[in-house]
Amino acid sequence: MARPQNAPDPSRRSEQSRTAILTAAAELVAEVGFAKLTIERIAARAGVGKQTIYRWWPSKGAVVFDAFLAGNEDASGGLALPDTGDLGEDLRTVLRLTALELADPAFDRTGRALTAEVLTDPDLLREYRTRLLDPLLEVTRDRLRAARDAGRIRPDADLGLAVELLYGPLYYRWLHGLGPLDPDYADRVVAALLAALGHDGG
Structure with missing residues (x-):
């Protein structure tokens, strides 16, 4: 069954969230350093919940690594x-x-x-x-x-x-x-x- 024409696209929303998370991680690690970086800070900067980050990455190191590759x-x-x-x-x-x-x-x-x-x-x-x-x-x-x-x-x-x-x-x-x-x-x-x-x- 096709989605209604004006319904939000979940895949696009997920990609926007993922991009926001990687951007936030890259910005924050440059600003505060890896030691002070937390999943909470990344989530707040990206405008997502912590559970969204943990659904895609097991640790802050994994997030920063993906942010590094994206950049x-x-x-x-x-x-x-x-x-x-x-x-x-x-x-x-x-x-x-x-x-x-x-x-x-x-x-x-x-x-x-x-x-x-x-x-x-x-x-x-x-x-x-x-x-x-x-x-x-x-x-x-x-x-x-x-x-x-x-x-x-x-x-x-x-x-x-x-x-x-x-x-x-x-x-x-x-x-x-x-x-x-x-x-x-x-x-x-x-x-x-x-x-x-x-x-x-x-």
């Missing part, structure tokens, strides 16, 4: 690495952007809070792995595999280790505040990786 659409879907035929340039492009994001104060506060939550919440860790980390690592392996198949890097290159060597230094430096995160540092990481992989320069 970073490239991270949440359609992830791909450039393939210009120049492996070095492609990796530099990706790592420069990663370094700049990690150095952004707006990202830093939320990023560190989410990292702490991921380490203590197994369900959130699974979400993080499934929706963000694993897809990123896989597309990077695919790009390196294409280079290996084309004879641009050593045929025995360990692609899993190579991916860790690519991203690991940036996150290590970010977590421990060891130095600047900028395009120059990203380029040096890529140069070291390419040398280890026996890259032929193409």
